[in-house]
Each structure stands twice: as structure tokens, then as C-alpha cells.
Amino acid sequence: MQVLCEKGNDICVLEKDGVEIGRARIVNGKVECWIAPEWRRKGYGTFLLKKTLHQMGISQSETLTAQAYGGEGPFYKKFGFQAVGEGRYRRERKKQVNALSIVHDFWEKHLTPGCTALDATAGNGHDTVLLCRLAGPTGRVLAMDIQKQAVENTRERLQREHLSAQVIQDSHENIAQYIAPNQLDAAVFNLGYLPGGAHDFFTVPARSIPAMDTALSLLKPGGILTVCAYSGKLQGTHERDAVLEWANRLGSEYDVKTETFETRSGLPPIAVCVRKNLR
Ligand code: SAM
Secondary structure, three states, X not given: OEEEEOOOOOEEEEEEOOEEEEEEEEEOOEEEEEEOHHHOOOOHHHHHHHHXXXXXXXXXXXXXXXXXXXXXXXXXXXXXXXXXXXXXXXXXXXXXXXXXXXXXXXXHHHOOOOOEEEEOOOOOOHHHHHHHHHHOOOOEEEEXXXXXXXXXXXXXXXXXXOOOOEEEEOOHHHHHHOOOOOOEXXXXXEOOOOOOOOHHHOOOHHHHHHHHHHHHHHEEXXXXXEEEEOOOHHHHHHHHHHHHHHHHOOOOOEEEEEEOOOXXXXXXXXXXXXXXXXX
């Protein structure tokens, strides 16, 4: 069984044993999902819609609507849609504010198509994909990771999303070998270890802090740098503290905003958003 989403097409097709048994389409947040009658009520619709949302990169916080023409109401309700009358359904999710959402919003605010962006910790490629979308086909995105597995995961994700970036297996201290000064619109660091991968490649301040300094020196005026840092376990807390100290010592050349979520319980990740001032 596979879900095929054609490049540039907003339709995903569900195939079972090489035969099409369903289709889903999401245009401007409007969902249409169709399953061949003989395959209904077996979970295929749920599978198709989940895959379609994922493959189209539609975030969990996006508002979706649907029109039920027959008995699809319970199907949409399973996805958190509410009936809003006359067969119409709507799903609204409150956006979660966390370190990642803060840095993503910052990128969206400051990056425009054609920009040059660096993902200094490519990991599984989620951030690289977002940067590619913001940079558009005329932009340039570089993604670095010290770990082979991460480089492979990022390349695979980009391929699935029909996006391209220069993916480099190297440590982020070596950024300057790949980007000339005054070329960079954004550098992003999402510290920690590869989710789902080996924990041996945890980012360490001895490497990440100099890399951030180098990235700052490569930024164009008006360029941005963001950091997400995780607390917990000695390693994470040590790195988070080093990042906060680093952010505190940045001079007046930079506009710096730090969110530590101090009033939240547990050890939530922190976000640091830096913008190099326009001279
Ligand atoms: N941005 C990623 C994503 O969207 O999936 C998540 C990044 S993950 C939290 C941190 C990554 O940093 C890991 O994949 C790890 O291999 C990488 N890393 C650790 N030390 C590094 C270094 N010195 N240079 C580059 N990457 C490094």
C-alpha cells in the first residue's frame, strides 16, 4: 500500500496492490478525501489523510475545512473537525507556542524568497525543509550535520518534498569553508541530538558557540540567527546555559530576544532570536 503525491500536484493517491483505491486533495485548507466504496470503514481514509497532511507539509496548527456529501461526518470528526452546519466541517487548532514555533515565526517574518540560509544542525531535515520553502526556488539553502545518518535523513526528506539544498556532512565550526562573508541571510541552530538516532552526537558548546560566532560574522546586515537549546541531563543544561551566556554578551550590533519559558513547568527548550542591525 502506498500514497503517491505528484510534484506540483495537490492530489495524493492511495494505491493498494497497484490499484488506486482512494484520493485526497487539500487546497487552501479545504480537505477532500475519497475512498472507493468497497474499501470504506477499514481505516484506509484515515491512513490516506494522515499521509497527505504529512506529505504536503501541512502543520497541525493549520485551520482545515471539509464538506461532507454523504456519511463522511464521523470520518472528519475523527480528525478533530467540528460540524458547522449543512455538511460543513471545520478544524481549528490553537497554535502551540514553544521554542520551535518562536524561531519558525522569526524566520517567516524575516526571510524572503531568494535568500541564503544555513541549517547548522540538519538532523532529520525538518528545519531544512522549512528554510527551503521560505527561500523558494531562487534561494540557496545549506544544511550541515556532523552525522552521516542525519545527512541521509535530510537528503531523503528533501527528496520526498521535492526540494533541494546543499547537504554537507561536516561540523558546524567549519561553516566559513562553505559560505563567504556577507552572504548569509539566516543561520539556524537546533541543538541537541538527532531525534530517533544515536545520542553520541550531542551538540557541545565547545563547537556550537564558536560556530554561532562564525555564523554571525557571515550574516548580511539585517540577517538573522536563531538557536533552540534543550535543558535536561547535564549535557543539555550545560549547553543551554552556555547559549544564554553567549546571547547576553552580544554587542549593540545585534538585536537579541531570548525566551526561556521560566513560568512553565519542566525544562522547556529555550529560543534565542538574533538580528544583525542594518548599518
Ligand atoms: N534541525 C533538525 C531537524 O529539523 O530535524 C534537528 C537537529 S538535532 C536536535 C541536532 C543535530 O545536531 C543532530 O543531528 C546532530 O548530529 C547534530 N550535530 C551535533 N554536533 C554537531 C556539529 N558539531 N556540527 C553539526 N551538527 C552537529
